Amino acid sequence: MQVQVLYFGVLKDLLRRDREQIDLVGTASVESLLSRIRASQSAPELPWNSLAVAVNQVYAQRDQVLRDGDEVALLPPVSGGSRASERAA
């Protein structure tokens, strides 16, 4: 089966693409897709644990099973609104 993967924000810059089709064999979860992407690219320092994942535009947990044709978006922490978050010093 095949899924369409979308990258946003800093991920798009680091991975140098904003989308790709990925072929998966057998049963695959969000977690296994992430492992697959993680193993195949050259920016291993990406903070995978802080990313959210949306499947077909709805936030998904890591154990969600993927289906053929799913749109899977990798979302860095969001920063909409009017200013950067104030972090404790």
Added chain:
Amino acid sequence: MKIEFYQSPIPSDEILASVKAGPDGAVVLFDGIVRNNTRARQTLYLVYEAYETMALEQMRSLAKEALTKFAVRDVVLVHRLGRLEIGETSVLIAVASAHRGAAFDACRWLIDMLKKTVPIWKKEHFIDGAVWADGEPFPEEIVPNAMPVQLG
């Protein structure tokens, strides 16, 4: 209820005028604007991008929840995308209600939730380079044990 992205300047005055109605005793307006610095580093301009279809759905869902949760009459939640100059409006939230307390509470809740859950990102362009804003860690129900790690 008005939920929208703008690629051009947000018509704040027009939106404020259109949200008022007879039963209202108050309209609370949050006008989020582009600041000229981040942690004392001088900002030239910002570029916002969104996962537009999902973001609109999230914004719609937050607005609906605010109507129920705070019993306010109407909500406007609009965000600008693309390049924004210093002082321009990036997000505009208007809440109309019979009473001011509920309108203030709903407006504050909406901007706080938008900043945590709606897929919108900001790239800050400084005199000496550009970075994606860190963003806040996602809430526990979206990413369990999210790490507040800085993303390049």
